[in-house]
Amino acid sequence: MQRTAVEPLEVRSTPLVVRMVRSYQLYLLLLPTVALVFIFQYVPMYGVTIAFKNFKPHLGIIGSDWIGLRHFIRFFESPSFWRLIRNTTFLSGYELLVGFPIPIVLALMMNMVTGARFKRTVQMVTYAPHFISTVVIVGMLGVFLSKNFGLTNHFLDALGGERVFFLGKEQWFRSLYVFSGVWQNAGWGTIIYLAALSAIDPELHEAAIVDGATLWQRVWNIDIPGILPTIVILLILNVGQIMGVGFEKAFLMQNALNLQVSEIISTFVYKVGLLDARFSFSAAVGLFNAVINFVLLVSVNRFAKVLGQSGLW
């Protein structure tokens, strides 16, 4: 970008091959990454064909027989199909509904409040849980919510309420999942909005102050429109992920008592595929999920463009 005016002409007039040879050291720097991505990301994409085959380990992926869509049909007709779809979409829909707006509101509040030290403290503390592992978060849920020993139940007890076995109750699973996620990630989620807010031209605020606008009016008319594109992009990404809820937390929170609502597609793929070794069937379920995700992402992006917002591409 900063090159002198002569450069582009020179670049254009030099043959491609010469420029490539001249850059061989840069390609050398890229080689390990490009190779690893090829082996571990692109090669398995060919392996997706296993979903259309009757995979026999001794025949390998290439040697196994094609059986078309039989695995998919079996999945669609299985009794767990609708339960998995419902569990997956409810869990991520709930998470999106609660978890998406909170960082936006939090960022607006952090941005509004006067007092730089106070603001920094709030940031410092609310970011911290993001660094805690999923295993520890679920472990914390366990100790805090334990029926006999947990703080929550001691509190309920002290108020004269009934002790509740939160982790063993189906109806609590989704709320615990979503709100522990809010506790862990809401603070971290503000970073991107704070960045967008800091990019808003301060002159807009100065002009509004001169015109007698209140803080509230400035938030409503300057800040929120200013971060709207960021909100839209993140919403697209999130909706595109709606069928791709993370495996770890749901898996770790599962137990025999809440499996009816906590079994989601990703945990099902793991269990059927790796524990029961039904590779082909499991791969078909995984592929079905990936395709849905992709379609969702593309359609939400198109929808955003129709609404006049800039999409991802």
Added chain:
Amino acid sequence: MAVTALTRQDRILNGILYVVLSLILAAVAYPLFFVLIASVSDPVLVNTGKVWIIPRGLTLDGYARIVQHDDLLRGYRNSLAYASVGTLLNLGLTLTAAYALSRRDLPGRNGIMLYLTFTMFFSGGLIPTFLLIRDVGLYNTFWIMILPAGGSALHLAVSVFNIIIARTFFMNTIPQELLDAAVMDGCSDLRFFRSVVLPLSGAIVAVLMVFYAVGHWNGFFHGLIYLRERERFPLQLILRDILIQNTFTEELEIDDENALAAMMLAESIKYGMIIVASVPVLILYPFVQKHYVRGVMIGAIKG
């Protein structure tokens, strides 16, 4: 925002904001604080709900038991090894690739970017990746825990995301004039990367280092999928057995005195384990927070 511009209405709003944000602050901090005080308090007092704000019956018994727990210590050592070697490898790959891609004069640069970013949105999925890893003989090895590949599409997607962050950093901080001058003096690309670019990139190296180290340390899925032997398990897998798998002790009827005491102790040790497992990460965090946030912002602005 200038303070002088606040009207009376603004000051009220500001007051409300202080209260709300303070409550949020407390709600986030309290569970962490409680884990800390519970880990050094008398197990019986903790588990009967007698400890709320200040530690009572100070004791380090829990920690004494933790450091004698062989499984846990081995997991700790394994995770340290995976995290340190893995992070080095990640850093090497990310920085080299990101620098090459930051060069505007690299022929085919956009094509290679596309090749990498495509994998953020589409991957072969769990089963095909697992079969590949198994077929190439990486299953249940040290290497599978440090290679930035395989399993969840996320694992590598994060790396591609980091490549984008580092690339943006290089494009914004390494002036073209520097390269021009170096090239004029006959400096090669590799030499320029090593002697000019890297020394100027302390901030992004710190950010990426923490990014990767935390990822390795906290990772659970990778070990679950690709490791079989307990001797190789990282800390998180061991933690899961201790912290989570025994949830059902609650279903037991508690009548025996000794059993009750043992259960309370077991429950209390968990608080200490949470601390011990999170300490490496939480110690790192304040030192790098500033860089870290900046790094995320760089990536966010032009993702």
